[in-house]
Amino acid sequence: MKNHEYSVGLDIGTTKIVAIVGRRNAHGKIEILGVGKAKSLGVHKGIVNNISQTIQSIKTAVAEAQASSGVAIHKVTVGIAGKHIRSLQHSDYIMRDNPDQYITEDDIEKLKEQVKKLVMLPGEEIIHVLPQEYKVDSEGEIQEPIGMHGKRLEANFHVVVGQMGSIRNIARCVREAGLEMESLTLEPLASSESVLTKEEKEAGVAIVDIGGGTTDIAIFKDNIIRHTCVIPYGGGIITDDIKEGCSIIEKHAEQLKVKFGSAMPEMEKDSTFVTIPGLHGRPDKEISLKTLAHVVNARVEEILEMVNTELKAYGAFEQKKKLIAGIVLTGGGSNLKNLRQLANYTTGFDSRIGFSNEYVANDKNQFLKGPEYATSIGLLMESLKIRDKKYSPEQPKxxxxxxxxxxxxxxxxxxxxxxxxxxxxxxxxxxxxxxxxxxxxxxxxxxxxxxxxxxxx
CATH class of the missing domain: 4.10.280 (MYOD Basic-Helix-Loop-Helix Domain, subunit B)
Structure with a gap:
């Protein structure tokens, strides 16, 4: 199999590192060739804090993906998140030398390159320059200017910015794991590729990706990215609360959260208990599921209130900016029982759990169906788009x-x-x-x- 016939998405998360190898089949769906997963030991809240452990985890995940797919992995599309991520709006323009010739992709790239020269805060670097809408001479609200004539090409941009040190650390880990970084993609954008429909992006929707260390948000309206942000809390802090609140070890706290955790205490019975084995001959501990739900609920409500703050910052409660399609919850944290109902109540928007299996053709075991793989599959889809553009057989000479x-x-x-x-x-x-x-x-x-x-x- 040739290198350009398959792509690889690499999700460097707080709890796990996932490498997914895939290609596009004849029907346009994604055929998964292999998956590798390793426990993430050197990442905290989306930021690499131990280079050697992260490199080892990447190598483990990639080796497993290579073994299961039977192909050699060289290039990967990598996701980035973390509390250092921020976004801003910016408008810019270029004056074209020959307005008699129509606008091409080169003109748009020239405009993007000009935006990338923006002076950022010390230690910051631009990750994405995402065009929202264009203006050609006096004509505004243009979504696709290619093929039009005009002297002045102007656009509104959504610019995603991150700390240079964090970006360099990710790049170094990937490089020293023996890989080439094909592209660096903001994780909520990758997740949106795999779980959102075009109709939802048109109507207005917010994707809320609850990962292990962070909760990533991306808001779309009229098929345009309007707002992105990263909240530095995720499923890991819920586990920490259970560990402290119930006085148990982290391993048991995580198991409790996954198997019995609920976001709504009123849905749990007072008479239901779960037994946790004692340590080294100590007596077993009984924990009420209602008490457990109260601990979980307190932290989940805090995260959802932060989500609500970001929705208000965008203006989601205004009539013109209203999110008709509501909220799509994804990421491993969205598996929490009754989370959707609590999100409906807290934000006032209808919500659903986002699964990426709609785009996957051969998920026989259904393990990729889980929302925890939404970012990984989204990164694979982003990589496939890059390869399709580069090696498109339809591109005429x-x-x-x-x-x-x-x-x-x-x-x-x-x-x-x-x-x-x-x-x-x-x-x-x-x-x-x-x-x-x-x-x-x-x-x-x-x-x-x-x-x-x-x-x-």
């Missing part, structure tokens, strides 16, 4: 574009041309072809007129 222009119908040529693949030389060549076509048509008319007069005579 320059000479093919010129040959596609019909000689008989000039109007048809204008409709069927593909602007993003045309260069300045092609435009000049095509213009010459049109002039030749016009001359040929004129000659035909003259011949018809001559023939008519000859027949009359």
């Amino acid at each position: 320059p000479e093919e574009v010129v040959n596609e222009v019909p000689a008989k119908d000039e109007t048809s040529a204008q409709i069927t041309e593909t602007p993003e693949f045309r260069t300045e030389e092609q435009v000049i060549a095509e213009s010459g072809e049109k002039r030749r076509n016009k001359l040929t048509i004129g000659q035909k008319i003259m011949e018809s007129v001559k023939k008519f007069f000859e027949e009359v005579e």
